[in-house]
Amino acid sequence: DFVMTQSPDSLAVSLGERATINCKSSQSILYSSNNKNYLAWYQQKPGQPPKLLIYWASTRESGVPDRFSGSGSVTDFTLTISSLQAEDVAVYYCQQYFTTHYSFGQGTKLEIK
């Protein structure tokens, strides 16, 4: 099984400051034949379904503000919000889709300090 572990579990950041969330996979999710990392990031606000932010570890979904960026490769990945806005308060999840049995991280709750 591919276990996804996020850190930290919760995070408080001041408005306008940078927020960084980490995600570590128990196995490589880099597919060598196409050099793509099979990792996505989602944002979930209370009472709403998850919203796709990033796929292929670093490709921003259409309509997602450019303050959101993804980086990393193989087993270690990062979601960065460059300048936190009030509307970014949410829980963030990473997901691997490398295998036929997808798995999510446990989530990181992002709040305003």
Place this chain on the structure above:
Amino acid sequence: EVQLVESGGGLVQPGGSLRLSCAASGFTFSSYSMNWVRQTPGEGLEWISYIRSTSSATYYADSVKGRFTISRDDAKNLLYLQMNSLRVEDTAVYYCATESEGGSYSPYWGQGTLVTVSS
């Protein structure tokens, strides 16, 4: 506009059955693989099942394998999840989600339907 609307949730006793539906619109449903993902109250997301666009392949999480069955009716633009032998720990909001044309990430999700398993 892509829309996914789940239905069929409700209260069921342990050991009981329930069938969830997901009505899709705004895209060519038959061309897309689909997933069911659940979220226990106040907890994280758990992928539980996948069905390929041609129904040629289905996969299940170990937690539901042998009890749940995913299927689709492309003529009706409907995705299903038949849930048997339900357990208290199956209590969750169940979401259907599309996959993208380009990869197995999910750009579209329904609003979810709540399943409560309790005596």
